[in-house]
Amino acid sequence: MKHSILALALLGAFGAVQAQSSVTVYGAIDDGLAKVTDKTLAVTKRDSNKLGFRGTEDLGNGLKALFQLEMRFEPDTGTVESNTRPLFQGQTRVGLQGDFGMVRIGRGVTAVQDAKDAFDPFNGISGTPGFKSDVEVAGYTSQPLDPAGSSNDRFNNGLWYNSPVMGGVTLNLSAGTKEANGGAAVVGRGTIAAPQYAAGAPASSSPYSVAAVYKAGMFGAMLGYESNAIETKLLQAGFSVNPMTDLKLMATYARQDQDHSKASNAKTTGWLVGANYTVGSGRFLLGYGQKKPDAAITTKQASIGYEYNLSKRTFVYADVSDKKAATDVKYYGIGVHHNF
Template structure:
C-alpha cells in the first residue's frame, strides 16, 4: 500500500511538471445574424468566419518553445463545414513550429506575412458586409480554392523576427507542389512584410506573389487621435497577364462608450477602366469582452452597372 501511494505521488509530481510546461487550449468564434442585400431575400448568415480551433505550447527550456495550431470552419445556421468549395478540413490554420529568441518559425498552412496583418487596416476587420473591398481589391493569394477568401498558403514555411520596439519582419515561402492532384506551380509563392505598432502609430509595408504569379504590394497606416483610429491604405495588383489594379481607402474606427462606430470609403480601379467604389458604415456594441452586437450597411457602385446595397445585424461571441 505504501509503495502504491509513493508511486502515485511520483506520477502526480511528473504529471504536474508536464502540465506546468505545456498548455493546450480550445478556442473559437460563433457569429450569426440577418443579412439583406439588393436583389436577394433576407437570409440568416454570418458576418465573420465561425471557427473551432486547438492551439498549444510546450516549454522546451532555454527560451525555446514548440507550438501548434489547427483551426476549422463551419456554417453557424446549419452546423455543417463551411460551404463554398473550401476543401481542407483545417483550412483556417494547420501549423507546427518553434519559437525562441530568434523569433518564430512554423510549417503548414496559415495566413501569409502580408495577409495576417492587413486586416488591421480595415476597420471592419474582414468581417460583416461592411468589410472594405479596397483593402485587397481583386487580389487572392491562392485562387485555386473556389469560394475561398484566398488569403492563405498551403505547404508553406513562415518566419517572424522578434518584435524590436514594435518593429517586426515577416516572411512566407511556399513550395511549388500542386494541390489536390493539380499541376506543379511555375514559381514559389512568397510573402514579405514589415510592420510597426507602437503607441498611436501602426504601419504595414508588404509584397506578395500568389500561386497564379500575380504580384500584390501594399502600404497601409493607422494613427490614433483621441478616441478615433484613422486609417489609410494604398495597394497595387500586377497580374501575371499584364493588367494592373490600383486600390485605396480611407477609414476610421471611433470609440463610442462601450462600442465603436466604423466608417470607410474605398476604390478598386482596374487599368484602363473606371473605378468600383464602396462606402460602409457600422456600429459594434460590446456586451462583454467576448460578446458583441453589430449592425452594418454598405453601398457598392461599380464602374458599369447599377449600385447595390447590403445591410446586416448580428451577434458575435468568442470562446
Template sequence: MRSHQTVLLACAVLGALAMAAPARAQSSVSVNGMLDLGLYRGFDGVTQIGTVQRSNLAISGVEDLGGGVKAVFRLSTRFEMDTGASEGAGYKPFWHDESTIGLKGAWGTVRAGRAMTAMWANDWKFDPWCNYNRIASPAWQHWHYLTPSDPFANNGTAEYGRLNNGVFYDSPTVGDFTVRLSGTPERDPRGATRPVSAVLEYGQGAWAGMAAYERNSIGDKDYFAAGKYSFGDAAIMAAYDDSRELATNGRSRAYTVSASYKMDQRVTLKTGYSLQRLNGVDNRYLSFGADYALSRRSTLYFSVGHQHTTSTGFGMAHIF
C-alpha cells in the same frame, strides 16, 4: 496468455502516463473561437440569415521545451452558423483556417503547414472591421482583388488568404519593426514559380504601419501599404493596395480611408470609404457600422455598405 497481455498493457499505459505527466505540467492546450450569425440583405438583393463575420473553432497549444524555446501548434476550422456546415464543404479542407506546427524562441516563431500568408495575416489591423465583415469592410470588398494567395489550394480552386505546404516566420520586434515572411519550398506543376509574401511592420505608441509584397505561384503580384494613428478613443486608417494579374495584365488599385470611435464602454462607431480602379473602371464603396458590447465577449452589431447597391445587416458575435 490473456493475463500476460493484460499486464503488458497495464505497464504500457502506466509508462505512458508517467512520461506524459511532466509534459502536461509544462504544456497547455486551449479551445477558442468566434460564433457569428446575422440577418442581412446582400448586395444581390437577397435577404438571408447567415454568417456576416466568419465563425471559427480553434485548438491551439504550447509546450515549454526549455532554454527559452517552445513548441506550438494551431488547428482551426471555419463554419456556417446557420447550417452548421463547414465553410466551403466539398472543396475546402476541414482545417481550412489553419493547421500548423512550429517552434518559438527569442529568434522569432517558425511554423509549417497551412496558414494565412504574411500579408493576409496582418492587413486586418488597418481595417475597422478587421477584414472580417462581408457587408461593411472595405478590405473585404477591394483589397488583393486579383491575386489569390494560392490559386490551387482548395482541391484545385483558388484560396484568398492562405497557403498550403507553407513555411511562416515572424521575427521578434527590434527597434519598433517586425519582419514577417511566408512561402513554400514546393513548386506546384500548375504554376510558374514559388509563392512568397513579405511584410515589414512598424508600431510605436499611437502610430502603426505596414508595407507588404506578395507573389503567388502563377506570377500574380500584390503591393500593399497601410498606416494607422490612434488618439484617445478614436483611430484613423489609410491603405493602398495594388493587385496585378499576370495572365490578363489586369490591375486593381484600391485607395482606402477609414475610422473608428469608441463612444463609451459599450458603443463603437466605424466608417470606411474605398475607391477601386479596376482595369480603368472606378468602383466606390462607402460603409458604416456600430457595435454594442453586451459584455467583454458578446457584441451586437449593425452594418451597412454601398457599392452600386446597398447591403445592410445586423447580428450577434460571441468570442470564447
C-alpha cells in the same frame, strides 16, 4: 502486476504515453440577419466562424513549441466554410518560438494578408460590409491555383517566420513550395485548349510574402509585397494614427500586377480610408474605398458599422453598406459575435 501491465498496454492502445498537455479549445460564432439588394432576408455571418485547438510547450532555454489547428464553418447551415473548404480552413501550423522570433510550417494566412487587418476599419471581416479581399487588396488572391473552395489569403505548403520586435518593427516572411494543390485551369495568356496553367498545375515560381509592421506611440504602419503561384504581384501599404485614445484613423493602398498572366489591363489598384471611434461600450466603424482595374469599371464601397460590447467576449452589431460596381448593392445587417 497483471493490472499494471494491462494498464500500460491500454495506454499504448490509447496513444503515446505522455503527460497531458493543456490544449486550449477556442473559437468564435458570428451570426445575424441581413438584407441585400435583390435577395431575400437571410441568416448570415459578418465575420468568420471558427473552432480551434492550440497549445504551447515550454522546451526550456526560452524556447517553446506551439501548434494551432482551426476549423471554419457556416453558422446558418452547419457545413464547413462555404461547404467546400478544407476542414481546417483557418490554419494547421506547428512551430518553434524563441529569442529569434517564431518559425512555423503548414497552412495559414500569408504575411501580407495577415498584416493588413490592423489598418482596415472593419478589421478584416469576411462579410459583405467588410473590405477584405476585394477593395482592400485590389481583388488579389494568394491561392489562384488551389481548388475554387479555397480561401484567397492563405498559402498551403508554407513556411512562416515572424521576427521579434526590433525598434518597433516586426518582420514577417512566408513562402510556399511549388506543389500543385489540384485547382482548376487558369487560362491566363494561353487559350482554353492550352491554358497557361493546366488543371492541377504546380506553381511556375515559389510563392512568397513579406511584410514589415511598425507600431510606436500613436502611429502604426505596414508595408508588404507578395507574389503568388502564377506570379501575380501584390504591393500593400497601411497606415494608422490615434489622434485621441478613442479615435483611430487608418488607410491602406494596394497595387496588383497580373502582367505574368494577362496580356492587357494587368494592373489593379485599391485604396481604403476609415475610422474607428469608441463611445462607452460602443464603437463606430467607418470606411470608404475604391478598386480601379485597368480599363474596367471602378468599384466604390462605403460602409458604416456599430458594435456594442455586452462583455469582453460578446458584442452585437449593426451595419449598413453600399457597394457600386456594375450594379449597386446595398446591405443592411444586424447580428451577434461571441468569442469563446
